[in-house]
Amino acid sequence: MASKKNNSKEVIALLRRMWLIRAFEEKVSALYAERQIVGLLHLGIGQEAVAVGALSLLRDDDLVYGGHRSHGHAIAKGADINKLMAEIAGRATGYCGGKGGSMHIVAKECGFITATGVVGGTIPLALGAAFAAKERKKRQLAVVFFGDGAGQSGPFHESLNIASLWQLPVIFVCENNGYAEFTPLSAHTKIERLAQHAKTYAIPADTVDGNDLFAVREVMSQAVDQCRAGKGPAFVECLTQRMRGHYEGDPAKYRELSQLAEWKKKDPIARVARVLKNQKALTDKELAAMESEAQALAEKAAAFSLSSPWPAEIEVDSQVYAAAS
């Protein structure tokens, strides 16, 4: 915990980023409840330590891939929250001009290459980025986030095998929140820990408390070092909880209320805040200020998004085929 990777100045910056993700998603949730945002919305509230911890160890030119619950991954990689929220709101000023939406975020400028609405869909794409990096001898890494639900999909297994066979520089980050959509993992597989699959394919794997920012960073830093050294892929399984339903509006009756209360105690943001407070690196007042700053930025992003124009109809077929570059 006291390694040089965790000096308090850096941890404060990471906490700020976690708060930004939390405030952003809470604002998106509020806009959805007001029907200012339509479409399917999957929030990762409660999973911020995974995104921020894992991506805090990457270089700017490393390439990141997400899934349907990836607002946090994009923000952790450095996405502009105005353009991100505008995209979720379907506006012309969004990252994808309103053609992607919440599940299909692409923020290429900061290396968040793509999310996908298909469970497991970006795992082979990240494999391809790692392949390209290896071929071009760039020492770049690809990192792909997916949930425990992806662990039973074809692209997951085919990709793990190829990554191992060709020793590709890709880190598989599994956010095991215990629920594949609406059912507990036990209803989908007898395998409790997804890291077990990685071991089957001869990929070094660790399972870690995904609500502990420091633990995520510790395991992730080993994965990054190994991968960057050209020693092939790594697999990091982060045990975490999403505090919301599968999608916004999901009554989540499949979960016990007591379970939720238990999870709130493990809130990854509160845990980092406690550590910083104990170290006397931050006061309560400073922590509260950090939260309100994040909320103010989220409000600003919402104002920007809702005042942005809708995409013009003429744009509807403007980006189906790329002209020669």
Next chain:
Amino acid sequence: MRELAYYEAKFEALNEIMTGDERVHLINGTFLSLSPHRHVFQNLQKKFSARMFAPPISELGFCGLATGAAMAGLRPIVDLSTGSFIYEAWPQVANEAANAYSMSGGQTRVPVVFHLFHGLRGGGAAQHSGSPQAMLWNVPGLEIVIPSSPRDVKGLLKTAVASDNPTIFVDHTRLLDVRGDVPENDKPIPFGVADVKRSGSDVTVIATSYTVQVALQAAAKLAKEGIEVEIVDPRTLVPFDLATILSSVEKTHRVVIADETHQSCGVAAEIAARIAESGFDRLKSPIRRVSTLDVPVPYSPGLEAHIGPSEARIMDAVRAALA
């Protein structure tokens, strides 16, 4: 003019492409099928082994890998071998590669080529004779290339690799021994330009892939009956050159479409619809389709021959169009 076999022209294209662009990688290696010509392909393996990869039997995985590598700056050509095997890779081709450019608002280009051999091949039966191009035509975002001659395979393959879009390269094993003119230093053939393979004034036959060769034989026989057929080969389905077809229809007023995809929602159905929408007043008889019958492809040679767009069926359709 220099004459080459189709497989030689295709090999020449691959060789020139690999020589000219270090970003091109080949994933899987049956570009000349399992035919006796595969030894020619081995020459390429000797020269470019560092950029040629033999993946495990994981079509979904390696087509996704190629798509991801294309997004990250390479220009992979992936060989799916038998056309039916693209079904194994469908989510990555149809749901990731095809959508990426639009879904990202133009941020992400996907210059990948998916190469496959479609169609009736002699004993391929139902699971090794697929012609997935019609289904793929229903997926916006993909370009679809379908050559029928040595000159076209070379020129179109070069354009496919140069394209910044995911491109399906639909080939046919029965074309590999076809011979034809391929000029030295020929230019790449642009997409969306149909080619009149035979001039005639009585009936327009629109044909694709190996069926162009079948139609040429049918036309030679029909000429002896005094019927002059014009054969138009679209060469690419996406983009599609309707103008060249309509100007042929303007001349003949009669249309037969011969193609190896199954009849329902097949390539011929889409072409017929486009002609009907834009050139109905130029037609003197109904558009006729010579497609593969709507049955799973049977194994036994006689049955297989019965269901495809054969010379005899094309000739019957042409005669019917004139009746």
